[in-house]
Amino acid sequence: MSAPGELPDLSPLWMPFTANRAFKTRPRLLARASGMHYTAADGTQVLDGTSGLWCVNAGHCRTEITEAIARQAAELDYAPGFQLGHPDAFRAAAAIAELMPEGLDRIFFTNSGSESVDTALKIALAYHRARGEGQRTRFIGRERGYHGAGFGGISVGGIVSNRKAFSGALLPAVDHLPHTHLPRDNAFSRGQPVVGTHLADELERLVALHDPSTIAAVIVEPMAGSTGVLVPPVGYLERLREITSRHGILLIFDEVITAFGRLGAATASGALGVTPDLITLAKGISNGVVPVGAVAARRQVHDAIVEGAPAGIEFFHGYTYSGHPLASAAILATLDIYRRESLFERARSLAPLFEEAAHSLRDAPQVVDVRNLGLVAGIELAPRDGAPGARAADAFQRCFDRGLLVRVTGDVIALSPPLIVEPDQIAWMFETLRRVLQEIDAAAGRP
Numbered sequence: 001m002s003a004p005g006e007l008p009d010l011s012p013l014w015m016p017f018t019a020n021r022a023f024k025t026r027p028r029l030l031a032r033a034s035g036m037h038y039t040a041a042d043g044t045q046v047l048d049g050t051s052g053l054w055c056v057n058a059g060h061c062r063t064e065i066t067e068a069i070a071r072q073a074a075e076l077d078y079a080p081g082f083q084l085g086h087p088d089a090f091r092a093a094a095a096i097a098e099l100m101p102e103g104l105d106r107i108f109f110t111n112s113g114s115e116s117v118d119t120a121l122k123i124a125l126a127y128h129r130a131r132g133e134g135q136r137t138r139f140i141g142r143e144r145g146y147h148g149a150g151f152g153g154i155s156v157g158g159i160v161s162n163r164k165a166f167s168g169a170l171l172p173a174v175d176h177l178p179h180t181h182l183p184r185d186n187a188f189s190r191g192q193p194v195v196g197t198h199l200a201d202e203l204e205r206l207v208a209l210h211d212p213s214t215i216a217a218v219i220v221e222p223m224a225g226s227t228g229v230l231v232p233p234v235g236y237l238e239r240l241r242e243i244t245s246r247h248g249i250l251l252i253f254d255e256v257i258t259a260f261g262r263l264g265a266a267t268a269s270g271a272l273g274v275t276p277d278l279i280t281l282a283k284g285i286s287n288g289v290v291p292v293g294a295v296a297a298r299r300q301v302h303d304a305i306v307e308g309a310p311a312g313i314e315f316f317h318g319y320t321y322s323g324h325p326l327a328s329a330a331i332l333a334t335l336d337i338y339r340r341e342s343l344f345e346r347a348r349s350l351a352p353l354f355e356e357a358a359h360s361l362r363d364a365p366q367v368v369d370v371r372n373l374g375l376v377a378g379i380e381l382a383p384r385d386g387a388p389g390a391r392a393a394d395a396f397q398r399c400f401d402r403g404l405l406v407r408v409t410g411d412v413i414a415l416s417p418p419l420i421v422e423p424d425q426i427a428w429m430f431e432t433l434r435r436v437l438q439e440i441d442a443a444a445g446r447p
């Protein structure tokens with residue numbers, strides 16, 4: 001064991017979605033966090049431009065949350081969630097239901113976004129079966145979709161690298177819509193791009209190909225985060241809703257990133273005015289403090305499964321930690337902060353300024369696109385010849401060295417700060433990024 005303050009042995013930890021060998025030759029370790037900032041292990045301050053991994057929406061180490069979980073841990077550390085309960089799990093479900101679109105008021109708890117996705121897919125199958133349509137077993141996902149790392153999620157997901165090594169063992173009946181990224185038409189769009197509604201019509205083609213009677217659900221992120229901030233074209237989600245409704249297919253919005261204020265409302269569904277049948281949640285639900293997720297289900301979906309079942313367990317699904325006391329306490333304290341500080345409204349009112357600052361990078365070196373919605377921006381760089389992703393990876397390291405945490409996926413730099421961000425911090429983030437891009441450009445020009 002290493003002494004406190006000394007760097008621990010890095011080899012035993014197999015890090016998730018990380019270039020392990022590169023990281024361990026140049027580790028970046030965080031020691032503390034408060035408000036908008038991390039403190040790195042060497043004491044430097046890093047402004048969190050990404051809300052951790054899109055989850056710390058109310059800012060770091062909020063005492064209301066840390067105190068609530070400390071109290072809960074001392075009072076009721078664990079309570080089985082099968083055939084037993086505790087009041088805070090019910091209170092947390094009610095608090096979430098209140099924020100969901102009208103009608104989606106039945107809440108199932110999980111521990112992560114990946115589990116929320118698996119749960120939603122299973123609810124969809126159980127729903128159709130309960131209604132005598134057990135032949136509806138097919139799912140439709142989308143290219144470039146990210147729905148977590150479970151087998152269900154990678155099957156409906158559309159990220160090639162996440163599927164390749166496991167391709168022989170994916171869910172058998174899945175098809176994919178085309179992604180909605182149309183840079184030639186939509187580059188530098190502010191908010192929702194105008195071209196691309198027609199891509200939703202591809203669903204009609206898939207429905208005709210497979211026959212609607214075989215399709216259980218369509219799952220999409222209303223705004224795709226992980227694959228580089230893909231904002232839905234105007235009218236696109238409305239069209240998916242219309243087609244799925246017409247064919248009795250459930251529509252699932254994966255709102256693991258977009259819910260809890262990121263787009264200036266409790267959900268993307270609310271912000272964009274399209275209501276699905278199931279919403280998957282995680283991340284901002286507990287401000288990232290305790291790992292927890294949930295699925296919000298339309299009441300009719302819940303009732304078809306629960307009210308229609310014979311006496312006994314109605315839905316054979318759940319987790320040891322579903323509705324965990326610490327998660328419930330964290331949810332209640334987090335949602336209370338969002339409400340008291342009007343953080344969703346704050347995100348909405350900061351969005352125009354954030355958009356302006358993001359698009360000021362339009363003429364920065366190597367920038368080929370800027371996309372934005374709510375408090376999310378994606379800045380896409382031209383890839384280096386023969387080395388896709390290298391330029392953005394370089395930008396990530398240089399930003400970090402200057403005290404700014406950004407998120408990089410391929411050659412897209414994503415920014416999604418906590419909703420407590422101040423206007424001068426927004427300006428500083430994009431200025432820093434501009435300097436970094438200029439520095440990279442200058443370095444590339446040197447012999």
Ligand code: PXG
Nearest residue numbers: 053112113114146147148226254256257407
């Ligand atoms: N759905 C969506 C839409 C997500 O963004 C998951 C499901 C899975 O959640 P869990 O809690 O199982 O990881 C996610 C996760 C990034 C990044 O930087 C995004 C996620 C996770 C890590 C990094 O884009 N999203």
